[in-house]
Structure formats: structure tokens, C-alpha cells
Amino acid sequence: MRDQTWWYVARSGGIVAWALAALAVIWGLQLSTRLVRKPAPAWVLDLHRFLGGLAVVFVGVHLLGLALDSFIAFGPAELFVPFASSYKPTEVALGVVAMYLLVAVEVTSLLMKRMPRRIWRGVHYTSYAVFVLGTMHGLLAGTDGSNVVFQWTCLIVSGIVLYMTLVRILAPKRAGASRSTADRAGTAG
Amino acid sequence: MTDRMQDLSPQGLSPEERIKRLQERRAGSSATPRARRRHPAAKSRALFAGLALASFGLVGASMAATQAISTSTVAAPAPVVQAAAPAVTSTPVPSSKATTPAPAATRSAPVTSTRGS
Numbered sequence: 001m002r003d004q005t006w007w008y009v010a011r012s013g014g015i016v017a018w019a020l021a022a023l024a025v026i027w028g029l030q031l032s033t034r035l036v037r038k039p040a041p042a043w044v045l046d047l048h049r050f051l052g053g054l055a056v057v058f059v060g061v062h063l064l065g066l067a068l069d070s071f072i073a074f075g076p077a078e079l080f081v082p083f084a085s086s087y088k089p090t091e092v093a094l095g096v097v098a099m100y101l102l103v104a105v106e107v108t109s110l111l112m113k114r115m116p117r118r119i120w121r122g123v124h125y126t127s128y129a130v131f132v133l134g135t136m137h138g139l140l141a142g143t144d145g146s147n148v149v150f151q152w153t154c155l156i157v158s159g160i161v162l163y164m165t166l167v168r169i170l171a172p173k174r175a176g177a178s179r180s181t182a183d184r185a186g187t188a189g
Numbered sequence: 190m191t192d193r194m195q196d197l198s199p200q201g202l203s204p205e206e207r208i209k210r211l212q213e214r215r216a217g218s219s220a221t222p223r224a225r226r227r228h229p230a231a232k233s234r235a236l237f238a239g240l241a242l243a244s245f246g247l248v249g250a251s252m253a254a255t256q257a258i259s260t261s262t263v264a265a266p267a268p269v270v271q272a273a274a275p276a277v278t279s280t281p282v283p284s285s286k287a288t289t290p291a292p293a294a295t296r297s298a299p300v301t302s303t304r305g306s
Contacts, residue, residue: 004256012249016241023237046230047237054241061245144252 003070010065011143014095015150017058018134021102022157024051025131028124029164033171049109056106059099091141098133101126131161 027048030036066074078085082093108115108123135154139145202210228234 004253008249008252011252012245015248016245019244020241040229042229043233044230046228047233050228050230050234051237054238058241058245 006065006069007071008065010062010069013058013061013065014138014142015144017055017062018138019153019157020051020055020058021127021130021134022161024048024055025127025161026157026164027051028127029161029168033164033168035164035167052102052106052109056102059102063099088141091137094133095137095141098130098137101130101133105130128161128165 027044030039031041031044031048034041063079066072066079067076072087074085078087078092080096082096083089085092104123105127108120112120135158139151139154144150
């Protein structure tokens with residue numbers, strides 16, 4: 001039991017990190033699409049930022065659990081270098097790339113006011129890739145990929161993200177109008 | 190206003206000291222609203238942080254419980270297999286093979302009896 005504690009920390013941290021990243025993406029899409037009218041943009045933006053930051057924290061917990069688990073023996077190379085892992089190299093690499101993209105999105109968001117808006121937006125769009133790669137990593141590399149509850153959760157959340165993305169793409173005027181609102185809220189906050 | 194005039198009055202203050210005081214005043218005036226400013230979703234932040242921590246613990250605990258249950262159910266058939274051992278040993282087996290350990294004999298008793306030695 002004690003030997004497996006870090007293994008549970010790694011798995012649980014990974015699942016919570018994925019859920020928080022998915023929520024951050026959904027909150028960001030809500031900010032740009034305003035599918036739900038009621039919440040104020042400032043509130044949505046604040047929570048969107050917080051969820052992204054919390055996702056990074058739990059990715060750290062995930063990595064810590066993997067590093068301290070004695071059974072799988074993941075070192076810095078396996079944790080930070082894509083395809084360095086002997087265990088499912090491609091599936092693990094998806095998670096490594098997703099982690100780097102998540103960190104890039106978070107860092108550029110923190111430095112948003114000090115960098116061109118176009119670069120920030122380009123990096124921010126990779127959050128879609130973070131969600132897709134993270135979901136594939138959880139389903140393919142993780143022990144819980146065969147868990148029916150996790151599979152259904154991934155399916156439902158992916159459906160929500162896909163629907164909101166389609167709304168954003170197909171309703172550009174509405175998204176553009178709300179984007180300016182979000183930008184105003186961002187510069188104010 | 191009168192305070193400001195008194196602070197910035199040249200009486201007894203060197204230009205450097207006045208500039209320093211003015212900078213301190215400006216820094217203080219800009220820091221105060223920032224310190225007072227609250228996040229629009231402060232309560233929701235706390236709620237989501239709590240939910241994330243709780244789900245982290247719950248998911249980990251459920252994994253450990255599932256593992257413990259599966260381990261106990263795997264360990265449970267062992268007595269049944271051991272109980273079947275006398276039936277295996279009761280089959281006509283040469284006396285030289287009766288010295289083999291019970292678990293190995295029960296797991297592969299038919300195989301060893303056919304393979305011989």
C-alpha cells in the first residue's frame with residue numbers, strides 16, 4: 001500500500017490536471033462565445049486564469065508522483081523528453097508535449113501585457129492541442145484509460161469542447177463582439 | 190492637500206529628500222488600490238481549489254480502495270485451491286512425487302502427472 005502511494009498520487013494528479021485543463025478550455029470558450037449569458041466576463045476570465053494555473057500545479061503533482069514512484073522509475077529524461085520513455089513512448093510523449101504547451105500558454109498569459117497580442121493569441125490557440133493531447137495521453141498511456149467512467153467523462157467533455165468550438169467558429173460576429181469584451185476585461189483585470 | 194503642501198514644503202528638506210518622499214508617496218498611492226483590489230471570482234476560486242483538492246483525494250482513495258478490493262478477491266481463491274489439494278494428492282501418484290510442494294502440485298498437478306518427471 002505504501003509502495004503504491006506515489007503511483008496513486010501520479011494517477012490522481014493527472015486526472016485532476018486533465019479535468020482542470022478541460023474546465024479552463026471550456027471557461028475560455030465561454031468567454032469568447034458567451035453561450036451562457038449570465039456570468040460576467042470578468043468573473044469568467046478570472047476563473048479561466050485560475051483554472052489554467054491550477055492545472056499547471058496539478059501537472060506538477062502528476063510529475064512528482066511519477067518521479068517518486070519506485071515501480072515505474074521515471075527519471076527526468078522520461079518526464080521531460082518526448083519519446084524517451086521505454087513504456088509506451090508515443091503515448092507518454094503526448095503528455096510531455098501537452099505539458100510544454102500548457103506551460104507556454106500559462107507563461108504567455110502571465111506576460112500578456114508585455115507581448116504582442118498576435119503572439120499571445122497564437123500561443124493561446126494551442127490550448128486546444130493541450131486538451132486533445134492530454135485527453136489522448138490519459139486514455140492511451142494511463143492505467144485509467146480502460147476505466148469506463150473516465151472514458152465517458154472524456155467523451156462528454158470532448159463533446160462540450162467540440163460544440164463550443166463549433167459555435168465559436170460558425171458564429172464569428174458574436175464571438176468577435178464578445179472577444180472585445182473579454183479583451184477589455186483582460187486589460188482591466 | 191494641506192498635508193501634501195506641508196510634506197513638499199522646502200523648509201528643511203533637500204531636493205533629494207523631497208524627490209524621495211514624492212516617489213514614496215506615488216508608490217504608496219499606486220500600491221494601495223492594487224492591494225485592496227479583489228479578484229472578481231475570489232469565492233469561486235476557493236471553491237474550485239477545494240473541489241480540485243477533494244477530487245484529487247477522492248480519486249486517489251478510490252483507486253487505492255479498488256486495488257485493495259481486487260487484491261483481496263484475487264487472494265480469496267487461494268484457500269479453495271489449497272482445499273482441492275488433497276483431492277489431487279488422492280489420485281494415484283507415485284510416492285516419489287508426493288514430496289512436491291502443495292501449491293505447485295495443485296496448480297499443475299494434472300500436467301506434472303502426465304509429464305512425469
